[in-house]
Amino acid sequence: MKENNLQLYNTISRKKEAFIPLNPPFVGLYVCGPTVYSDVHLGNCRTFISFDLIYRYLLHLGYKVRYVRNITDAGHLEGDRDEGDDKFSKKARLEQVEPMEIVQRYTLGFHEVMRSFNTLPPSIEPTATGHIIEQIEMIKEILRNGYAYEVNGSIYFDVEKYSKDYNYGELTNRKLEDLLENTRSLGGQDEKRGRLDFALWIKAKPEHIMQWPSPWSVGFPGWHIECSAMSTKYLGKTFDIHGGGMDLQATHHTNEIAQSQAYNHHAPVKYWIHTNMLTVNGVRMSKSAGNGFLPHELFSGNHPLLDKGYHPMVVRFFMLQTHYRSTLDFSNTALQAAEKGFARLTAAIKTMYQLKTDNVSVSNIQQWVNDCYQAMNDDFNSPVLIACLFEAVRIINSVNDQKETISAEDLQLLQDTFKAMFFEVLGLQNINETASSSSNKALETVMEIILEQRKEAKQRKDFATSDMIRDRLATGGIVIKDTKEGTNWHVE
């Protein structure tokens, strides 16, 4: 494991803390995954890309990370009253298919999107439906400990009782009285005793499609209990990092803490990490607001707010240019700026492997390496790391232009660190490699011949012909650029 002084912002203490794992070199990381009843939108993706960065950096530092990210495929209710349909049943009924068909379709879609963003798969990706027994066992224990009650076959968590022994609102720094004051009052037919109480187990109505037997009723688990059950099963009663989007902080994570403490009297998590939201024109992207961008809309440019499509790596780079705890606003101009910057970065990588070395280095490469690590050690500050990479671009180009020199040893260090930061830590990939499909091969052959002709025309100063070739290629969507090394081309 590398020496490090990683600092991370802990939501529960509201400050940056030194990262000290419970059992080094092992690290337990749990992230709340998607509810798979519809396509993931870009806001969801941002969260998972942020945690991919965190996961990657921990791995880079040499930690043995067990990364658990669940798939919610049951129990997530439509309304806020712990009644009515869960989201899968509703969608299934709407589309006349099995709920598990819905789950399967959107799980596959989710994985495909995650792959396009080059995120590493988690170590374990457990599903709620695969852990019904664990959830029932946990509910039993919470009941035995006196923090839950049964009404008509449903089980509810007793927040009032819990609050006598623990601080319910600690994650969001809220007092119970304030929470009570600002929660809507109970409806007449509500089974819950307290207005903050939430369901652990819900008795299914006869028409409900997804249901399982339990000691209390044939029904299905509440939303929050799955994460408590699965994180406990795979990471233990107390583990290092729990993450998720900021929108989960107040309700979902607060209830997770309550369940875990009611279950085993342990605070479940040492460090809570919350990622900020993606916004569109300053408003949060969300399913309910209807302003969600789908990844494929962004890749293809097929969306009223977009001028053109962007490669997944450009989007990933764009997102990493903002710190994970800041909101990120989506716009064409910002995306275009990212695209150009990214191209400059990848071009420099190519140059970096062609540099000539000298006896001494002008720039302090070791200092630059330190700067890179310092950026990431400061709460995973990817924007600052990217600024460091651009500083390296400046050095690389200066050496290339023979405006400064670099020693062989320093060049090696520069290459190794740049590569590690760009590919391993930021998880970026080169995108200008031409795919070697057969049609591309054919096109390459044609272009080779055409550019040969143009070169000959230029040599005999027949610029009318050379310009004609250039213009007509441009009309056809092929752009050519003359450089010292020859002529490059690419399809627009």
Added chain:
RNA sequence: GGUCUCGUGGCCGAGCGGUUAGGCAGAGGUCUGCAAAACCUUGUACAGCGGUUCAAAUCCGCUCGAGACCUCCA
């Protein structure tokens, strides 16, 4: 109403008491038959008003503005 963020140069976006963040755009230059591209150089910004301090974008107070959570959402 309660809890809490945030307001940085044309745009995006770091910074968390004293040093150039960075990217994009713009300007100047190098290269080039021309063009484009590429590369180099370049900008002194911190919502307003007070206060603390030798020193504030950075700390404190007030004002104005934007947003989030408190109800399902990453």
